[in-house]
Amino acid sequence: MRVFVLQRVTAVALVVFLTLHMIVVHYPPGHLDFSRVMVRLANPVWKVIDILFLLSVLVHALAGAYAVLIDAERIMPYKRILAWGAIALGVVAFIYGTITIINFKVLV
DSSP: OHHHHHHHHHHHHHHHHHHHHIIIIISOSSOOOHHHHHHHHTSHHHHHHHHHHHHHHHHHHHHHHHHHHHTSGGGGGGHHHHHHHHHHHHHHHHHHHHHHHHTOOOOO
16 A cells, blocks of 8 residues: 555656656757756755655656566565565665766856
């Protein structure tokens, strides 16, 4: 039941973050280039928003993949290994993505 609730909570977060992302990144007036992305990521608020977006995507995707895998009866003996593998993969991806977002600096 926890995976089901986690999927629903992260789905709502993804709708909010994806809408914000599309409005700010993909539909701004004028030409979008890397310098505008750098300026946006210089703001700590946007870094936090992007990190929360990353966390929502990872939790939603890994919980969904785990839910699909445990539906197969042949997988049941490996349920605990799969869960810890998904958690480890998620932690590594989150750390790597967070370091990438934090290290963006505006080069003037």
